[in-house]
Amino acid sequence: MNLDFSSVTQFFGKLTLSTLLPALIYLIGGLIISKLILSVLNRGLKKSNVDVTLHKFLRTTVKLVLHFIIFMVVASALGIQVTSLVAILSVAGLAISLSIQNLLSNVLSGLMLLSINPFKVGDYVDVGGTAGTVKEIGYVHTKIVSFENILMYIPNSDVSNAKIINYSTEAKRRFNLRFTASYDSPPAKVRKVLLEYISSHPLIDKDPAPFVAVGDYKESSIEYVVRAWSDNSVFWDVYWDIYNGMDDLFKKNGLIMTYPHLNVHIQNKPSEDEKNAVR
Structure with missing residues (x-):
């Protein structure tokens, strides 16, 4: 030319x-x-x-x-x-x-993120295993602030190719909690106590109603599944309230918390005189 x-x-x-x-x-x-x-x-x-x-x-x-x-x-x-x-x-x-191919790739990926809009500034997201609140969607990087208040720069090309979980889009969010109790605690009583405890929390939704059931029979405990709904904005407040009150709840109602353990029963070998006496 x-x-x-x-x-x-x-x-x-x-x-x-x-x-x-x-x-x-x-x-x-x-x-x-x-x-x-x-x-x-x-x-x-x-x-x-x-x-x-x-x-x-x-x-x-x-x-x-x-x-x-x-x-x-x-x-x-x-x-x-x-x-x-x-x-x-x-x-x-x-x-x-x-x-500047890599730079252009990040810019184009940023445009795609802005057009598809999988999240916006202020949303709490998980991007490929990196969780935090979106601070800025830039031309090259997406800025995310972690729960520990650490600012992370993620290239837009990595964001667009990663699995994105947005925890802020829905108004309601469901709890999926699991608790274990000893086999010595009657399952019917444990379910009743847990259901009353969850249902009495002022920030738990009444509809859908909370749900409690036996989830699994483990080696040294019975696992109970608790499901309930609340507003997304108060999810973590309710979450910590429930767990922090669980110890007092078990003690108050005579329920036994347990942990993985093994019961060993030692039986003495009978003497020859005891064997003869049995005969």
Whole structure:
């Protein structure tokens, strides 16, 4: 490809007031129009249902396109051959894109996340085993703050390819709790005590009603399954309340908590006199 660089390298010597004045007018007018368009866009985004995390990207993209158009118009007014300039920029763009493939992959993955919207800022998610609250969905990384208040940067390409669990989308959330009690504690009594305890919590939903049943007969204990619903916003408050009150509940009702153990019964071997006495 033969590119004509002369129009770019020699145009300084051809500058006159008649070429500078229109270019300056185009530049000022273009910037004013660009500012007005961006202002209208900002107002439109605020009134729209577009996710907030997408606003910054849309504003930046529109701004870059407008500035590119202004640049091309001003360059044409100054006498630069726009076709040659476009060809140069195309070659440069191809070279840059090849050198930053991973970056572009992350940017495209970020766009996909923003369009599919599997989560939004403020949601508590699990991304490929990494759990936390979404702080920002950027062009290259998604920022997640862990439960320990640690900020993590996850490349968008990894996020888009990972299994995503969003714990914040639904208004209600179900508890799936498991407790064990000794075989010496009657199952009917354990179920009754657990059901009354769960049902009495003010933040547990009455409909669907809480559910308690024997889940498994283990080697040294009986496992009980407890299921109940609450508002997602108070899930962890209720969760800790239930577990923190379990020890007092068992003691108050004479139930026995247990742990994996083995009972060994030692039987003395009878003496010869005892054997003869039995005979």
